[in-house]
């Protein structure tokens with residue numbers, strides 16, 4: 001029977017990156033944290049037993065930030081793949097936050113094709129009638145995205161010689177599934193990349209938490225003591 005009854009078993013990235021195993025098991029807690037990516041300041045966090053997943057904590061985490069910093073109106077919500085689900089993105093959108101969340105590679109179907117093949121490319125571009133990824137022209141005030149067949153022409157043009165391209169053009173509204181596939185700020189834009197890179201701020205916080213505050217060592221037992229250690233570290 002483990003000494004600390006509040007904790008549980010969880011996975012973390014192996015310390016030794018060269019080892020074949022990517023994950024290692026540990027017994028303890030996990031800190032779910034939200035920070036200000038611009039200033040690199042931690043804002044709020046939740047301590048849970050190590051088996052709690054990251055994604056499901058998003059509503060609670062967002063509410064905690066709101067409660068502690070009611071004057072903050074975050075424009076973007078940056079998250080790694082753990083927050084990739086459509087539900088999490090919708091939660092951010094419902095609170096006026098543009099999700100900048102890493103997308104896992106689309107799943108393959110039983111024929112081995114990527115899930116969006118034929119309709120959307122893996123990076124979220126629709127494809128035209130000739131099967132070519134379309135060009136992104138921009139977005140309007142309602143955040144609808146305009147795409148059209150690349151001017152250089154597509155497969156259809158090579159078959160039908162009188163036209164330079166298939167003239168395919170489309171507006172896409174990033175709602176529902178398209179929130180995940182394309183996004184409010186499309187994942188293939190330089191702007192998306194620029195904002196996503198700011199996520200490293202939280203990694204810096206975690207690193208200093210481990211090195212300066214020894215958050216990765218199990219020195220305390222019980223949820224109350226561990227939570228207090230984490231709160232003091234955040235301060």
Ligand SMILES: [Zn+2]
Nearest residue numbers: 128149154166
């Ligand atoms: Zn085309």
